[in-house]
Amino acid sequence: MVVAAALVDGDGRVLVQRRPAGKPMAGLWEFPGGKVEAGELPEFALARELEEELGISLDPGLVKPCAFASETLGTKHLLLLLYTLRNWSGTPAARHADALQWVYPGELHALEMPPADVPLIAALEKLV
Numbered sequence: 001m002v003v004a005a006a007l008v009d010g011d012g013r014v015l016v017q018r019r020p021a022g023k024p025m026a027g028l029w030e031f032p033g034g035k036v037e038a039g040e041l042p043e044f045a046l047a048r049e050l051e052e053e054l055g056i057s058l059d060p061g062l063v064k065p066c067a068f069a070s071e072t073l074g075t076k077h078l079l080l081l082l083y084t085l086r087n088w089s090g091t092p093a094a095r096h097a098d099a100l101q102w103v104y105p106g107e108l109h110a111l112e113m114p115p116a117d118v119p120l121i122a123a124l125e126k127l128v
């Protein structure tokens, strides 16, 4: 199970990051996040991952469920839970990704994203 967040700024743009060389799906744009560890609540896993990947801190109670994807990836099955987040502390910085960008949800269609993310764009367009 993987949790990810669309950080939403005051203009209604969302943050995406580019997966670095050496990782599966390198070069694709994704929502910051990562795997939920055993015994961890999803919202706390998300707060941990966003601290590690972006250097921001957040209240796990303030993330809002947005959509999910269920997709077979090679020999594994991915359950991806996407949340939105509008309040956090700190300025996001690319600690793991090789680039960050803020885009309007409609602009996500033009980015190369993992297959599981593509159906999530429509949900974000409605919610943001």
Ligand SMILES: Nc1nc2c([nH]c(=O)n2[C@H]2C[C@H](O)[C@@H](COP(=O)(O)OP(=O)(O)OP(=O)(O)O)O2)c(=O)[nH]1
Pocket: 002, 003, 004, 024, 025, 029, 030, 031, 032, 033, 034, 035, 036, 049, 073, 078, 080, 114, 115, 116, 117
């Ligand atoms: N973070 C994130 N992962 C995604 C998205 N879409 C998608 O298919 N994935 C997949 C890619 C990976 O197979 C998996 C996330 O694993 P990861 O390896 O990036 O996560 P992690 O940060 O826990 O990584 P690591 O410690 O194993 O390096 O979910 C997305 O939008 N965001």
